[in-house]
Amino acid sequence: MKDNILPIKGHQVILGSRPHGLPKENDFEIKEFQVERPKKGEILIETHYLSADPFQRMRLNSSSGYGKTINLGETIKGRIAGKVIISENPEFNIGDFVEGMLGWKTYAISDGSNSRAEYAPGITKIDLNKAPISAWLGILGFPGITAYFSLIETGKLKKGNTVVVSAAAGAVGSIVGQIAKISDCKVIGITGSERKVDYLINKLNFTYAINYTEGNISKKIKKFAPDGIDIFIDNTGGPIADEVYENLRLNARVVLVGNISQNNQKNEIQRRDLQNMIMRTRATVAGFIVYDFEKRADEAREKLSSWIKEKKIRYDQTLEFGIENAPKAFISMLNGGNIGKQLIRLPVSIKENT
Amino acid sequence: MKDNILPIKGHQVILGSRPHGLPKENDFEIKEFQVERPKKGEILIETHYLSADPFQRMRLNSSSGYGKTINLGETIKGRIAGKVIISENPEFNIGDFVEGMLGWKTYAISDGSNSRAEYAPGITKIDLNKAPISAWLGILGFPGITAYFSLIETGKLKKGNTVVVSAAAGAVGSIVGQIAKISDCKVIGITGSERKVDYLINKLNFTYAINYTEGNISKKIKKFAPDGIDIFIDNTGGPIADEVYENLRLNARVVLVGNISQNNQKNEIQRRDLQNMIMRTRATVAGFIVYDFEKRADEAREKLSSWIKEKKIRYDQTLEFGIENAPKAFISMLNGGNIGKQLIRLPVSIKENT
Numbered sequence: 153m154k155d156n157i158l159p160i161k162g163h164q165v166i167l168g169s170r171p172h173g174l175p176k177e178n179d180f181e182i183k184e185f186q187v188e189r190p191k192k193g194e195i196l197i198e199t200h201y202l203s204a205d206p207f208q209r210m211r212l213n214s215s216s217g218y219g220k221t222i223n224l225g226e227t228i229k230g231r232i233a234g235k236v237i238i239s240e241n242p243e244f245n246i247g248d249f250v251e252g253m254l255g256w257k258t259y260a261i262s263d264g265s266n267s268r269a270e271y272a273p274g275i276t277k278i279d280l281n282k283a284p285i286s287a288w289l290g291i292l293g294f295p296g297i298t299a300y301f302s303l304i305e306t307g308k309l310k311k312g313n314t315v316v317v318s319a320a321a322g323a324v325g326s327i328v329g330q331i332a333k334i335s336d337c338k339v340i341g342i343t344g345s346e347r348k349v350d351y352l353i354n355k356l357n358f359t360y361a362i363n364y365t366e367g368n369i370s371k372k373i374k375k376f377a378p379d380g381i382d383i384f385i386d387n388t389g390g391p392i393a394d395e396v397y398e399n400l401r402l403n404a405r406v407v408l409v410g411n412i413s414q415n416n417q418k419n420e421i422q423r424r425d426l427q428n429m430i431m432r433t434r435a436t437v438a439g440f441i442v443y444d445f446e447k448r449a450d451e452a453r454e455k456l457s458s459w460i461k462e463k464k465i466r467y468d469q470t471l472e473f474g475i476e477n478a479p480k481a482f483i484s485m486l487n488g489g490n491i492g493k494q495l496i497r498l499p500v501s502i503k504e505n506t
Numbered sequence: 507m508k509d510n511i512l513p514i515k516g517h518q519v520i521l522g523s524r525p526h527g528l529p530k531e532n533d534f535e536i537k538e539f540q541v542e543r544p545k546k547g548e549i550l551i552e553t554h555y556l557s558a559d560p561f562q563r564m565r566l567n568s569s570s571g572y573g574k575t576i577n578l579g580e581t582i583k584g585r586i587a588g589k590v591i592i593s594e595n596p597e598f599n600i601g602d603f604v605e606g607m608l609g610w611k612t613y614a615i616s617d618g619s620n621s622r623a624e625y626a627p628g629i630t631k632i633d634l635n636k637a638p639i640s641a642w643l644g645i646l647g648f649p650g651i652t653a654y655f656s657l658i659e660t661g662k663l664k665k666g667n668t669v670v671v672s673a674a675a676g677a678v679g680s681i682v683g684q685i686a687k688i689s690d691c692k693v694i695g696i697t698g699s700e701r702k703v704d705y706l707i708n709k710l711n712f713t714y715a716i717n718y719t720e721g722n723i724s725k726k727i728k729k730f731a732p733d734g735i736d737i738f739i740d741n742t743g744g745p746i747a748d749e750v751y752e753n754l755r756l757n758a759r760v761v762l763v764g765n766i767s768q769n770n771q772k773n774e775i776q777r778r779d780l781q782n783m784i785m786r787t788r789a790t791v792a793g794f795i796v797y798d799f800e801k802r803a804d805e806a807r808e809k810l811s812s813w814i815k816e817k818k819i820r821y822d823q824t825l826e827f828g829i830e831n832a833p834k835a836f837i838s839m840l841n842g843g844n845i846g847k848q849l850i851r852l853p854v855s856i857k858e859n860t
Contacts, residue, residue, distance in 0.1 A: 210782075389781045411781045422776035427743045427765045428564075431793040439785040 158196075160187040162259040163475050165202075165228045171212055173418040174486060179212075180228065180479035187259045189238070196238040197250060197260045197275075202475065202496040203231040203289040204482045205323070206387075209415045227255040228478075231293065233278065233285050234260070235500070249278035251288045258475055258498055276449075282457040283467075290323050290493035291460070291467040292453050294442050299327035299385075300452035301445040302407045306438050307383045314338045314377045316396050319387035320361065321348040322485075323493040324409060327456070328385045329358050330465045340376050342369065342392060344488040351491055355466070370395035380404070380433075388413040394424045397435075404435040416486055468492030474499065512550075514541040516613040517829050519582045525566055527772040528840060533566075534582070534833035541613045543592070550592040551604060551614045551629075556829065556850040557585040557643040558836045559677070560741075563769045581609040582832075585647065587632065587639050588614070589854070603632035605642045612829055612852055630803075636811040637821075644677050644847030645814070645821040646807050648796050653681035653739075654806035655799040656761045660792050661737040668692045668731045670750050673741035674715065675702040676839075677847040678763060681810070682739045683712050684819045694730050696723065696746060698842040705845055709820070724749035734758070734787075742767040748778040751789075758789040770840055822846030828853065 161184050168181040190196045211222045211229050222229055233251035236244050241264040244250070252275030254260035265274040278288045290296060302324075303309050315332040319325045320341025329352065332339045341352040341361045352361035360376040362369055369392060373381065380401030386393050390413035400406070414421050430437060445452070459465040470490035472481035478496045485494035515538055522535040544550045565576045565583050576583055587605035590598050595618040598604070606629030608614035619628040632642045644650060656678075657663050669686040673679045674695025683706065686693045695706040695715045706715035714730040716723055723746060727735065734755030740747050744767035754760070768775050784791060799806070813819040824844035826835035832850045839848035 386781075389779065393781075408781050408785045411779070411785065414779055414781065421779055423779045423781075425743065425765075425768055425775055425777045427740075427747075427762050427768065427777075430791065431762045431765065431795060434793040434795060434798060436793075437784065437791040439788040439790075441785060441788060444788060 156189050156191075158187045158189050160259065161185070162187045162257055164258070165256040165475060165478050167212065167222050167224055167226055167228060170214060170224065174416045175209070175212065175479070175483055177479045177483065182476050185257075188261060190240045190261050192240050194261050194263050195236050195241050195244045195250075197232070197234040197254065197262060198237045198500055199232045199234040199258050199260060199498050200500055201233045201286050201289055202256050202478050202498065203233070203293070204478070204485045204490075204494040204496065205231065205295070206410050206412045206415070206486070208482065209412070209486055213415075227257060229253065230256045231289055232256070232260060233289050244277075249280065249285050249288075250275040251278055251285075251293060252276060256475070256478055282453065283460060286469060286493075286495055286497075287460075287467055289495060290469065291327055291456055291465070295323035295493060296327050296456050296467075297445060297449050297452045298409060298440070298442040299324045299331060300456060301442065301448070302385055302409050302440045303328050303331055303383065305445070306407045306440050307385060307405050309335055309337070309383065311336045313382035314340070314380070314401075315383045315385065316340045316342065316373060316377075316381050316399070317385040317387070318342045318392055318396070319410065319412060319488075320358065321351055321491050322387065322488075323490075325385070325387055326352075326356055326468065326492055327465070330356055330459075332383075333357055333359075334459065334464055338377065340373060340381070342388075342396070348488075348491060351468075355468070364392050370398045373399045383407070385409055390414050390421065390423065394426065397424075397426050397429045400429060400433040400435045402433055404433055406435060406437040407440050408437065409440050412486065470494050472496045510543050510545075512541045512543050514613065515539070516541045516611055518612070519610040519829060519832050521566065521576050521578055521580055521582060524568060524578065528770045529563070529566065529833070529837055531833045531837065536830050539611075542615060544594045544615050546594050548615050548617050549590050549595050549598045549604075551586070551588040551608065551616060552591045552854055553586045553588040553612050553614060553852050554854055555587045555640050555643055556610050556832050556852065557587070557647070558832070558839045558844075558848040558850065559585065559649070560764050560766045560769070560840070562836065563766070563840055567769075581611060583607065584610045585643055586610070586614060587643050598631075603634065603639050603642075604629040605632055605639075605647060606630060610829070610832055636807065637814055640823060640847075640849055640851075641814075641821055643849060644823065645681055645810055645819070649677035649847060650681050650810050650821075651799060651803050651806045652763060652794070652796040653678045653685060654810060655796065655802070656739055656763050656794045657682050657685055657737065659799070660761045660794050661739060661759050663689055663691070663737065665690045667736035668694070668734070668755075669737045669739065670694045670696065670727060670731075670735050670753075671739040671741070672696045672746055672750070673764065673766060673842075674712065675705055675845050676741065676842075677844075679739070679741055680706075680710055680822065680846055681819070684710055684813075686737075687711055687713075688813065688818055692731065694727060694735070696742075696750070702842075702845060705822075709822070718746050724752045727753045737761070739763055744768050744775065744777065748780065751778075751780050751783045754783060754787040754789045756787055758787055760789060760791040762791065762793045766840065824848050826850045
């Protein structure tokens with residue numbers, strides 16, 4: 153065995169075949185690999201959690217919406233959180249917890265940098281005083297930071313606004329709605345089941361929730377917000393979004409955060425022509441990508457962790473177990489099977505309070 | 507004859523039948539009316555020009571995009587410019603020239619106010635030192651004010667930007683492109699004929715012009731602006747616009763000024779889903795209606811008239827003659843038959859230097 157190889161076997165999820173429409177489990181393969189020894193400046197991370205996020209679906213297309221596409225045979229791009237078990241980098245100690253876009257692997261090497269190549273930011277040190285490790289992939293990770301800046305900065309949140317959020321029970325939507333409630337806003341969540349409607353109203357304290365599978369989205373919004381809406385945080389795109397646009401109020405702000413309803417479509421989908429609605433209301437529709445706010449991530453984390461401590465905000469998780477079940481968890485998340493953040497918990501050698 | 511009736515017959519254009527798709531001449535009727543004597547506070551205007559503008563098409567639909575729909579038998583909503591021939595309002599003298607949204611009539615009464623009911627601003631006094639009367643329906647009227655604020659304010663024009671404008675040879679587009687050129691920008695105009703391509707390049711000094719009837723709009727923009735575009739002033743919407751979106755650069759601004767390609771369609775048209783393109787580029791798409799800038803109209807007029815005096819900007823007109831030909835002129839304008847501002851010149855009793 154060569155010097156640079158450790159006597160540990162890792163597993164990774166690779167792209168076996170390119171999905172059209174909703175991925176199937178056998179589009180993915182689990183592949184063993186020999187774990188390498190970190191070089192000078194590098195660290196070896198034992199993965200505790202894989203994160204399943206909607207942006208990953210885009211990367212599976214031959215032409216990705218943004219970021220690099222994943223080639224066949226390549227590791228699935230994805231965020232992980234784990235523990236440093238070997239450190240050749242003075243910035244990191246063994247036992248530190250970190251998270252980063254290191255790919256879906258049970259062990260990962262990082263140079264510890266914070267640089268971002270093609271929207272793949274370097275690793276972030278986890279502060280367990282703020283929240284447990286898993287929360288750093290959710291409310292204190294990119295979903296929470298997305299929720300915070302999309303609503304407050306791009307959406308220009310003002311006290312008393314009426315806010316609509318789609319995929320409202322998901323990792324981003326559930327935080328968006330709670331921040332809006334903290335800011336004395338009326339919040340209407342759009343979600344895909346009665347169970348999630350109940351969750352939004354009774355657990356997250358949303359003002360209203362709509363089950364889109366029952367139709368009449370526009371009419372229901374009109375009933376809940378007869379004067380129209382000020383902000384729409386759009387995580388889904390597609391026909392659900394089209395109905396929300398009908399309720400825009402003068403100078404409304406639409407923030408395009410995700411297009412998950414369309415990313416699973418086999419063919420390019422046509423949409424309603426929203427131009428006259430946007431003109432009439434002088435609305436602003438703005439594209440949002442969280443990496444533009446990367447340098448301000450700690451600002452969002454401070455605020456969110458203080459709300460957690462004050463019990464003003466909660467974060468829920470849907471857990472799957474074992475890397476072999478990561479594709480299943482990912483597909484379930486794309487199908488709206490999750491409440492809160494979808495994570496995959498990996499068995500780790502030494503149990504920690506994580 | 508009653509006291510309040512003058513011994514003058516006027517003519518007006520009324521809506522005879524509601525058009526589906528492109529209007530036909532016989533959707534309109536010319537109807538005689540007896541001209542009334544202005545009451546205290548009012549003025550009587552002899553119309554010199556009728557203005558044909560794209561927004562009027564929307565008003566012909568049973569459900570208008572914005573503003574009130576025109577009912578069957580009602581006068582066509584439209585701007586006119588003319589001379590005060592009777593004044594019962596101390597603010598106006600006989601012989602003053604004014605313009606306003608008074609409807610397509612050969613004589614019109616106004617209370618002289620500047621109030622705006624349902625986006626129908628009151629009348630504006632014309633200053634012939636700035637430009638001739640007809641220019642107050644074009645470059646110094648709402649088309650010019652639209653061009654100015656859509657580009658400079660909503661479009662956030664910066665020196666050196668690359669600007670695309672559709673319906674580029676029209677009343678708004680031709681001014682947009684020239685303002686951008688004055689501001690040291692690269693300007694790409696999209697228009698519908700070789701004659702208009704020639705006009706844009708050789709008369710208006712656009713950097714590039716594209717004849718959309720030849721297809722490959724996106725490819726041509728990519729050739730002219732390999733690094734993408736910063737601003738898109740969209741007067742047409744529809745498939746032309748969809749191709750422009752493919753060339754948006756990071757943080758591009760799209761200003762939705764008109765949707766003329768869609769207003770003549772018989773059925774609601776589906777469009778490409780632009781969401782991923784907007785997200786990827788973090789573009790901002792903003793609806794624009796000129797009435798939001800009404801209070802700042804003089805600011806635009808000052809700037810535009812000084813550019814006229816310095817011969818930095820030109821304004822062209824396409825003239826039709828006689829109110830009976832107004833429907834024909836309107837349809838021609840909707841079909842892209844005009845270069846610059848489409849106007850209808852009316853014969854007037856006493857010839858003036860207008």
